[in-house]
Amino acid sequence: MANYLQPLLMTGLLFAWVVQAVPDHSHFFYQDFLNGNGKKTFRMNGEKLNVDTSKASVFSLRGGNATLPCRYWYEPELSSAKMVRVKWSWVPTVGGQETDVLVAVGSRNRSFGPFRGRVHLRQDGPGDATLLMTELQLNDMGRYRCEVTHGLEDQSSLVDLELHGVVFPYQPPHGRYHLNFLGAQQACEDQDSTLATFEQLYQSWEEGLNWCNAGWLADGTVQYPITQPKIPCGGPGLAAGVRNYGRRNRHHHRYDVFCFSSSLRGEVYYLQHPLKLNLTEAQVACQQEGAEIAKVGQLYAAWKFTGLDSCDAGWLADGSLRYPITRPRINCGLSEPGIRSFGFPPPQHKHGVYCFKSVTE
Ligand SMILES: *[C@@H]1O[C@H](CO)[C@@H](O)[C@H](O)[C@H]1NC(C)=O
Ligand SMILES: *[C@@H]1O[C@H](CO)[C@@H](O)[C@H](O)[C@H]1NC(C)=O
Numbered sequence: 001m002a003n004y005l006q007p008l009l010m011t012g013l014l015f016a017w018v019v020q021a022v023p024d025h026s027h028f029f030y031q032d033f034l035n036g037n038g039k040k041t042f043r044m045n046g047e048k049l050n051v052d053t054s055k056a057s058v059f060s061l062r063g064g065n066a067t068l069p070c071r072y073w074y075e076p077e078l079s080s081a082k083m084v085r086v087k088w089s090w091v092p093t094v095g096g097q098e099t100d101v102l103v104a105v106g107s108r109n110r111s112f113g114p115f116r117g118r119v120h121l122r123q124d125g126p127g128d129a130t131l132l133m134t135e136l137q138l139n140d141m142g143r144y145r146c147e148v149t150h151g152l153e154d155q156s157s158l159v160d161l162e163l164h165g166v167v168f169p170y171q172p173p174h175g176r177y178h179l180n181f182l183g184a185q186q187a188c189e190d191q192d193s194t195l196a197t198f199e200q201l202y203q204s205w206e207e208g209l210n211w212c213n214a215g216w217l218a219d220g221t222v223q224y225p226i227t228q229p230k231i232p233c234g235g236p237g238l239a240a241g242v243r244n245y246g247r248r249n250r251h252h253h254r255y256d257v258f259c260f261s262s263s264l265r266g267e268v269y270y271l272q273h274p275l276k277l278n279l280t281e282a283q284v285a286c287q288q289e290g291a292e293i294a295k296v297g298q299l300y301a302a303w304k305f306t307g308l309d310s311c312d313a314g315w316l317a318d319g320s321l322r323y324p325i326t327r328p329r330i331n332c333g334l335s336e337p338g339i340r341s342f343g344f345p346p347p348q349h350k351h352g353v354y355c356f357k358s359v360t361e
């Protein structure tokens with residue numbers, strides 16, 4: 001039964017490939033399945049296809065590039081290479097469907113959705129299916145699958161794309177524990193960031209993040225990082241650690257959120273201005289500079305990646321008042337580096353402002 005069906009299936013596949021076959025000068029495509037007299041010589045007997053991404057994860061920065069390695073080969077080695085189909089797909093860190101990134105057969109290739117124009121195959125010799133990504137965005141984080149198909153053989157391997165960044169707790173203007181999961185996702189996006197993963201929060205905890213309010217993470221769990229156990233935070237008897245409320249109802253349960261931001265293509269700065277400004281005046285003053293009032297995620301990114309340090313409290317886009325300290329000193333609020341927050345003052349109050357000016361290509 002199987003022996004009878006297989007040649008038919010193969011013929012069908014071959015036909016599809018021949019139709020797609022166009023002359024090609026890359027290393028990728030070897031048109032060896034039709035020999036001189038037009039007879040099909042297509043063997044897959046005993047040759048095992050292998051696919052390897054060689055790394056568990058690749059790190060980069062927002063705005064940067066990434067190289068996701070992938071290699072395929074046969075055992076035993078083929079006398080001549082064969083045409084394969086390479087497909088890269090992606091499962092976002094925040095969850096959801098696996099979606100197509102790029103498909104290549106011979107010289108034909110297509111990239112999809114938000115990846116269009118930002119992904120290419122390296123094709124650095126036979127068997128190289130490495131994916132090159134440019135202009136990385138926060139949303140690109142996640143698990144990538146390199147899948148190689150040859151006839152009926154189909155092998156794949158996984159690699160995670162992660163970005164270096166900074167985790168920050170976020171609470172909206174209307175106060176503590178007001179966000180369901182969707183609201184939390186939106187709140188991070190509004191601050192030019194994305195929901196933090198557990199791994200990102202854990203790393204921040206290792207770096208000293210101590211926060212007594214529970215917040216949503218990308219996987220739909222609610223957790224909070226404690227490095228200095230105290231009475232109002234579950235008591236001094238409880239050990240330090242990332243405390244986990246587990247998976248909560250995404251619609252009905254409400255908490256704060258932990259957001260994640262990476263480096264910026266642009267600059268955050270405290271606006272030198274002769275007057276103190278109310279919130280509307282602050283927005284206008286940044287616009288007059290060809291900039292915009294900075295978002296919370298941008299302030300954190302500038303603090304983390306460019307060492308922004310300023311003792312002046314300034315308005316941010318969400319109506320909060322904050323300042324960034326990388327070199328702690330007397331009269332600058334913090335004994336440790338961090339972003340000092342003064343909550344959400346009435347918008348008519350007069351303060352300074354932080355602006356963000358993006359780098360335009
Ligand atoms: C990313 O790759 C592009 C094209 O290969 C290159 O022009 C650019 O300089 C790279 N960017 C960074 C940040 O390395
Ligand atoms: C993908 O297709 C484009 C044209 O659509 C071509 O310029 C490019 O070389 C192809 N890349 C690969 C990896 O085949």
Ligand SMILES: *[C@@H]1O[C@H](CO)[C@@H](O)[C@H](O)[C@H]1NC(C)=O
Nearest residue numbers: 278279280281346347348349
């Ligand atoms: C800020 O001051 C301007 C006048 O300079 C006024 O029109 C505006 O309503 C004030 N905005 C707030 C939020 O108080």
